[in-house]
Amino acid sequence: MHSDRASLGLKIAAAAGLLFMHLPILLIFVYAFTTEDKSYQWPPPGYTLKWFSVTWERPDVWEALSLSLRVAAISTVVALVLGTLCAAAVSRTRFFGREAISLLVILPIALPGIITGISLRSAFNLADIPFSFWTIVLGHATFCVVVVYNNAVARFRRTSGSLVEASMDLGANMFQTFRHVILPNIATALLAGGMLAFALSFDEVIVTTFTAGQQQTLPIWMLEELVRPRQRPVTNVVAMVVVLVTFLPILGAYYLTRGTEMVAGQGK
Amino acid sequence: MTTAIAFRQVSRHYGTVRAVDAVDLEIAEGEFFAMLGPSGSGKTTCLRLIAGFERPTAGEVEIFDKPSGAVPPYRRPVNTVFQDYALFPHLNVRDNVAYGLMIAGVARAERHRAAEEALSMVALPGYAARKPAALSGGQRQRVALARALVNKPKVLLLDEPLGALDLKLREQMQVELKSLQRQLGITFVFVTHDQSEALSMADRVAVFNEGQIQQIGCPQDIYDRPNTPFVADFVGSSNVLPPEMVERLTGKRASASLRPEALRLQADGYAAQVIEKAFLGAVTRLTLDIDGQKLAMLLPKGEEVPEKAATVHIGWDEDALHLMEQRDA
Amino acid sequence: MTTAIAFRQVSRHYGTVRAVDAVDLEIAEGEFFAMLGPSGSGKTTCLRLIAGFERPTAGEVEIFDKPSGAVPPYRRPVNTVFQDYALFPHLNVRDNVAYGLMIAGVARAERHRAAEEALSMVALPGYAARKPAALSGGQRQRVALARALVNKPKVLLLDEPLGALDLKLREQMQVELKSLQRQLGITFVFVTHDQSEALSMADRVAVFNEGQIQQIGCPQDIYDRPNTPFVADFVGSSNVLPPEMVERLTGKRASASLRPEALRLQADGYAAQVIEKAFLGAVTRLTLDIDGQKLAMLLPKGEEVPEKAATVHIGWDEDALHLMEQRDA
Amino acid sequence: MPEVAVSSPASRGLSDRLSDLLWSRQGLLILLLILPPALWLGIIYLGALFALLAQSFFSIDPFSGLINYEFTLRTYGELFRAANLDIIVRTVLMAGCVTIAAMIVGFPVAYYAARYARGKWKALFYLGVMLPLWSSYLVKVYSWKLILAKEGILSWLFETLHLSWLLDAYLLLPVVGGNSLSVSWTGTFLVFLYVWLPFMILPTQAALERVPPSMLEASGDLGARPGQTFRHVLLPLALPGIVAGSIFTFSLTLGDYIIPQIVGTSARMIGQAVYQFQGTAGNIPLAAAFAVVPILIMGVYLYIAKRMGAFNAL
Amino acid sequence: EMLTAIGEGEGQLNIVAWPGYIERGETAAEFDWVTGFEEKTSCKVNVKTANTSDEMVALMNEGGFDLVTASGDASLRMVAGKRVQPVNTALIPSWDTLDDRLKEAPWHYVDGTHYGVPYMWGPNVLMYNTEVFSDSAPTSWNVVFEAMNLPDGQPNKGRVQAYDGPIHIADAALYLMAHKPELGITSPYELNQEQYDAALDLLREQRKLVSRYWHDAFIQIDDFKNEGMAASGSWPFQVNLLQGDNAPIASVIPEEGATGWADTTMMHVDARNPNCAYMWMEHTLSSNLMSDLSVWFGANPAVPAACSDGRGMQTAEGCTKNGFDDFDRISFWQTPVSQCESQGECVPYYRWVSDYIGVIGGR
Numbered sequence A: 001m002h003s004d005r006a007s008l009g010l011k012i013a014a015a016a017g018l019l020f021m022h023l024p025i026l027l028i029f030v031y032a033f034t035t036e037d038k039s040y041q042w043p044p045p046g047y048t049l050k051w052f053s054v055t056w057e058r059p060d061v062w063e064a065l066s067l068s069l070r071v072a073a074i075s076t077v078v079a080l081v082l083g084t085l086c087a088a089a090v091s092r093t094r095f096f097g098r099e100a101i102s103l104l105v106i107l108p109i110a111l112p113g114i115i116t117g118i119s120l121r122s123a124f125n126l127a128d129i130p131f132s133f134w135t136i137v138l139g140h141a142t143f144c145v146v147v148v149y150n151n152a153v154a155r156f157r158r159t160s161g162s163l164v165e166a167s168m169d170l171g172a173n174m175f176q177t178f179r180h181v182i183l184p185n186i187a188t189a190l191l192a193g194g195m196l197a198f199a200l201s202f203d204e205v206i207v208t209t210f211t212a213g214q215q216q217t218l219p220i221w222m223l224e225e226l227v228r229p230r231q232r233p234v235t236n237v238v239a240m241v242v243v244l245v246t247f248l249p250i251l252g253a254y255y256l257t258r259g260t261e262m263v264a265g266q267g268k
Numbered sequence B, C: 001m002t003t004a005i006a007f008r009q010v011s012r013h014y015g016t017v018r019a020v021d022a023v024d025l026e027i028a029e030g031e032f033f034a035m036l037g038p039s040g041s042g043k044t045t046c047l048r049l050i051a052g053f054e055r056p057t058a059g060e061v062e063i064f065d066k067p068s069g070a071v072p073p074y075r076r077p078v079n080t081v082f083q084d085y086a087l088f089p090h091l092n093v094r095d096n097v098a099y100g101l102m103i104a105g106v107a108r109a110e111r112h113r114a115a116e117e118a119l120s121m122v123a124l125p126g127y128a129a130r131k132p133a134a135l136s137g138g139q140r141q142r143v144a145l146a147r148a149l150v151n152k153p154k155v156l157l158l159d160e161p162l163g164a165l166d167l168k169l170r171e172q173m174q175v176e177l178k179s180l181q182r183q184l185g186i187t188f189v190f191v192t193h194d195q196s197e198a199l200s201m202a203d204r205v206a207v208f209n210e211g212q213i214q215q216i217g218c219p220q221d222i223y224d225r226p227n228t229p230f231v232a233d234f235v236g237s238s239n240v241l242p243p244e245m246v247e248r249l250t251g252k253r254a255s256a257s258l259r260p261e262a263l264r265l266q267a268d269g270y271a272a273q274v275i276e277k278a279f280l281g282a283v284t285r286l287t288l289d290i291d292g293q294k295l296a297m298l299l300p301k302g303e304e305v306p307e308k309a310a311t312v313h314i315g316w317d318e319d320a321l322h323l324m325e326q327r328d329a
Numbered sequence D: 001m002p003e004v005a006v007s008s009p010a011s012r013g014l015s016d017r018l019s020d021l022l023w024s025r026q027g028l029l030i031l032l033l034i035l036p037p038a039l040w041l042g043i044i045y046l047g048a049l050f051a052l053l054a055q056s057f058f059s060i061d062p063f064s065g066l067i068n069y070e071f072t073l074r075t076y077g078e079l080f081r082a083a084n085l086d087i088i089v090r091t092v093l094m095a096g097c098v099t100i101a102a103m104i105v106g107f108p109v110a111y112y113a114a115r116y117a118r119g120k121w122k123a124l125f126y127l128g129v130m131l132p133l134w135s136s137y138l139v140k141v142y143s144w145k146l147i148l149a150k151e152g153i154l155s156w157l158f159e160t161l162h163l164s165w166l167l168d169a170y171l172l173l174p175v176v177g178g179n180s181l182s183v184s185w186t187g188t189f190l191v192f193l194y195v196w197l198p199f200m201i202l203p204t205q206a207a208l209e210r211v212p213p214s215m216l217e218a219s220g221d222l223g224a225r226p227g228q229t230f231r232h233v234l235l236p237l238a239l240p241g242i243v244a245g246s247i248f249t250f251s252l253t254l255g256d257y258i259i260p261q262i263v264g265t266s267a268r269m270i271g272q273a274v275y276q277f278q279g280t281a282g283n284i285p286l287a288a289a290f291a292v293v294p295i296l297i298m299g300v301y302l303y304i305a306k307r308m309g310a311f312n313a314l
Numbered sequence E: 001e002m003l004t005a006i007g008e009g010e011g012q013l014n015i016v017a018w019p020g021y022i023e024r025g026e027t028a029a030e031f032d033w034v035t036g037f038e039e040k041t042s043c044k045v046n047v048k049t050a051n052t053s054d055e056m057v058a059l060m061n062e063g064g065f066d067l068v069t070a071s072g073d074a075s076l077r078m079v080a081g082k083r084v085q086p087v088n089t090a091l092i093p094s095w096d097t098l099d100d101r102l103k104e105a106p107w108h109y110v111d112g113t114h115y116g117v118p119y120m121w122g123p124n125v126l127m128y129n130t131e132v133f134s135d136s137a138p139t140s141w142n143v144v145f146e147a148m149n150l151p152d153g154q155p156n157k158g159r160v161q162a163y164d165g166p167i168h169i170a171d172a173a174l175y176l177m178a179h180k181p182e183l184g185i186t187s188p189y190e191l192n193q194e195q196y197d198a199a200l201d202l203l204r205e206q207r208k209l210v211s212r213y214w215h216d217a218f219i220q221i222d223d224f225k226n227e228g229m230a231a232s233g234s235w236p237f238q239v240n241l242l243q244g245d246n247a248p249i250a251s252v253i254p255e256e257g258a259t260g261w262a263d264t265t266m267m268h269v270d271a272r273n274p275n276c277a278y279m280w281m282e283h284t285l286s287s288n289l290m291s292d293l294s295v296w297f298g299a300n301p302a303v304p305a306a307c308s309d310g311r312g313m314q315t316a317e318g319c320t321k322n323g324f325d326d327f328d329r330i331s332f333w334q335t336p337v338s339q340c341e342s343q344g345e346c347v348p349y350y351r352w353v354s355d356y357i358g359v360i361g362g363r
Ligand SMILES: Nc1ncnc2c1ncn2[C@@H]1O[C@H](COP(=O)(O)OP(=O)(O)OP(=O)(O)O)[C@@H](O)[C@H]1O
Pocket: B014, B017, B018, B019, B020, B037, B038, B039, B040, B041, B042, B043, B044, B045, B046, B193
């Protein structure tokens, strides 16, 4: 049946769905070029490129961007480590509480972010932990673990256990096996998971609002900027640049993971 | 003669499942040893106990007369060819084969040379740069073999290595494996559920059923003198005659096995009715009914094939009827 | 005799891959028809063309003398037993079997009764409530069969249905399938790469290679009078003698096939050297070297088995040497 | 042949010895693997969660806004006031509608991407779903405000097409209508749907991709028309993926406080209530009690999802 | 505990403030009263804006700030909650320049102790669209409370807004004070159950007119531009900004009077930068701040001289326009408490909070 053609109705529905997802983004792009800076007016009264240079010269953009990048990078690393460990443990054995662990991992993303945020904030207050870079990371890593975990656990499930045994059989100890067999085989899954985690962290507002104290990550900066506009198109420029800059990595990750899906699949 | 592998009352239970149950076994160095048995009879578990992926719940596996209890897989002089090959998908054929040597710290040039050598041993030179995904089943199997052989293990474990190949390729690989084993003098422990494979290749065969060894012996013994009805039935689909019938024929009350090829048309023999016939190429298999008992008979090519529902008269040599000890199968 | 299925110069190409290439074929109603061939020879593609999952790129598939071009799969009087069974994992065995009836709008009670009946036909009563995941391979295969049979199709397509079963179960299922087919009178189109399976079960066999039919005929014909070296080699591993050798023996220049079981020890025969021997139970297979040409020979049980490297003298009946038309294999 | 002793007493590296230890004590290995994530999630996350929940049993001094650390159920009593129940019902309804709509809108996209798109098209669909995920949530929400405003793009579009009467007629409808789309429930709903749609498509597509094509062929072979195949085979098999997606859409809607604040009728949703009680009102006990509501709802939801095998499809 | 001498500045200062209250020239370059302070004292000013009084209280309860510009409905709560500390007026040289009407105002002067320095005050004006009202200013709050046709012939339904904070109940009470004298309301912040219920009823009627409550000054500005809003209670701040954008907007204090805010700079009990805090408090009184802010925000300075002495942009007429002389027509925000002065038992603020959420939710 896969060789059949899709029906016209399906094609239209799918195209409409995609269109629905993209028109507002196009709008963001358009407003990055508008000449009107106080409010948004449709259609834009004129077009200009000046907001790009304005954005370039705004130190607060760079500060927020740099904070966001650092937070996302560190959170992703933490999530990669925790998620991989968890996936390894859960997929390799049937131990007591395995179910509980997988539920626990899913919980931070299954419960609304505001709950995670408030819980962490009140916990920080109770424990007298001042807000800092690390409190943001703490929040982000918590909900990023699940993305890495899901990707890794699926790959672990597909990578047959006999690969590990084959490696040990050929004389590699646990660490060598991890280095030479497990890691290369889950690498692309981790990459995909890591990318998602990074994206999730990079765009997070809800939890961050509660764990950031006075610092501004890029989304918080945007919230501030959107509500109290100085130069509204600047936020659009930032949003647009983020989309464009991430375009290639997303595509790259897609081709990377797709290629290895097939290789990993050969283990029957 | 050195004993390469010995099982001393080895059991491996999973909860209530007795995958391997009080098995005693000795495999001599240099032997080609086959483990034969139906699916789920514990063959793979035995191999895994030898390789060290599983630990016995009772008993002891000895490797070259030393207890292996605490020895991890990566320190056993044993290599495995896995049922699903377990080739590393991220490494090319050369690196797959050289993996064990890399781990052992052999220099790059040296191990590449050894890998090439092993590959030509399995008739796969020129495939070194391919990824496993680009190989056919038979080729993968041979890479898995080369990967194990390159480490010059003392014992090579093979878990149904030919299971996925088609008949033609399988027969060809059987011959190759056998001659490789002779040439290298390595102990082979070979798991299969295909009786003709076990019989044709092994020096000795252990027939497994439900975690226990039913019989150990050379192929001829297993085939001609099965210990139990299970062995008789499983190895070569022998006819198993029930004790009542045997009593009528010989006076002794015991089950007996009777090979289909031992039956022949014989004018003064027992009357039997043909209920099914199947042309198998070299022979024709008849299914006969003799006093309510079904018997299989192989008619060599050239003899005239009776029609379905016809009555034929059959007989067999006295000594073809092999009496068995009574044991549950 | 009605023609159930006819291929008229049917081709199915995928880009440059000629999966099926200008095939002509007629299958009579009520026939047990086997498609035999190595992996990738186009057998499955032929079945899919009949079932309607694929459309020919050229030619026409006729079903009961009607062109089937525009008929979707769900309107063809044809059911398929898939190679991987394709049981619906979310339905239990009963609902799987009753699926076709449910689609046809048969009332619940009625279709459950029919499902139970079909299940007992394949010897699986009492499994109705299980999910497919809880069945063994052989059981799944039988459920797939019941699921197809319950719809009383006019033609049943079976794609290597016994491929995953072990020998014992396979033989048993072969007998069952065969008797089921007789009993129901349904046309069976059976795909396999196991020659003994095809020979033992089918009324007629088509041997495929690279998308083309090499030979169609009854099992005896295929086995004894192969048209091409490919068929000779593939079906029963015949010895194929090269034209030069045949010329020396008979004077005619053509390839010829010679069955391993047609060879016999004969004091005044050709001298040959034993290079390999394998005990197969009922027979022993010798690999001989005769003037640099390898020949396989089956030695029946009872004859004395020569040692390796010994020289033996062999011969064969004149008519065992079957000359073939020259064609690329 | 290198002589490999069965157990060589020769000196070995640290990693070797550690490896031996881990091999002989598999339990230890698992423990080491599970310990860091369990500590992180179990202590930091669950700990924080319980700390929050514990506060729901305190109360707040109505005048100074300071927490009175004494056990009381008064806060829960407040939770059950009609105004608060309204908030809960309203939010759950919205989350349900958004989830269902996301299934309906997302399914064709996922289905097409999984079953028909090949090669370049497949990559395009992938990008098409991932890019919105990567573009700033806030900016997207604001761009919707522009689209939906009374003098926004949609009105402009309707006007250009001379269809303003249609929009006006719709806005006159009770409940879903309003002064303009951006201050109506329809607007809130649309923005939610838009923002969470990729979270529905991704798992649905993954689940659809896992359905072997032979299942669909088998169904067709047994006489089922494409529609029947969809209903009886494809949908049940893809369901875990859809349920997994719905966990996201449902939970995200349940807890969001930014969207209803920017687009909507000002009537509170749970997220806003929690945010307001916590942040602007400083009434942490009531915020905590409110937080219990989505936790309970998601608990039930997760339980059902788990029974349907959705966790494996997340 | 009260500081007795000002020492070296700590280098920074964290302030919670209303939006628009502390500008450093980002929005409009000419409005800057921070840069000078930072240069002079080396105290770097960090501002956290809060949109409602409740949010301010919550932020102060949480801590981490030195100062807050608290309105009357927040200040007493913080005093009672011991979140703010008494201020030593002796350390503020310009204290005497303060408006006498504010020096001992009850929202920061408790039991003979000063808990802050008055900052800025102003009315909650009725903002309206001049095109809709064809330049004849509305005279009563009824345009936002009662269903009617506006001068442009269209109904007001859907075209008015109200403040998204519980304190808006007081606006309703103020309206009732004028239109239902039989209820006997004397202060819109001190309502007994009956008066309170009447106010809520009025607000429920208003709910039918309001399509969205305003919560954030800038969102309200957007709404007046893009959503076709006609009238709403608002701050002069929004009026100024909209007029600055040439929007057809004006404002008025209607005949019923208006609620209003009078803000006080208060200092957190645990302020980490007390020296900078005192310097800032002095700065608020003595610099261009009062004057410029009163222009910027449309409010009145706590230092009367700032209206006329030219230290900033404000002029005497400007102050008059901002309602400097209307002090008595304004009911300043206070926190409603249950033991109220005018009558025995009043509905306390926490009830206001939850009931107002209910009203907005349509209950
Ligand atoms: N990890 C396990 N947990 C529980 N039972 C197991 C486990 N591994 C094997 N078994 C059970 O032990 C029995 C023997 O399994 P084993 O794999 O050794 O069979 P086998 O002879 O290799 O069969 P096959 O020919 O199918 O590979 C089976 O019943 C199997 O279900």
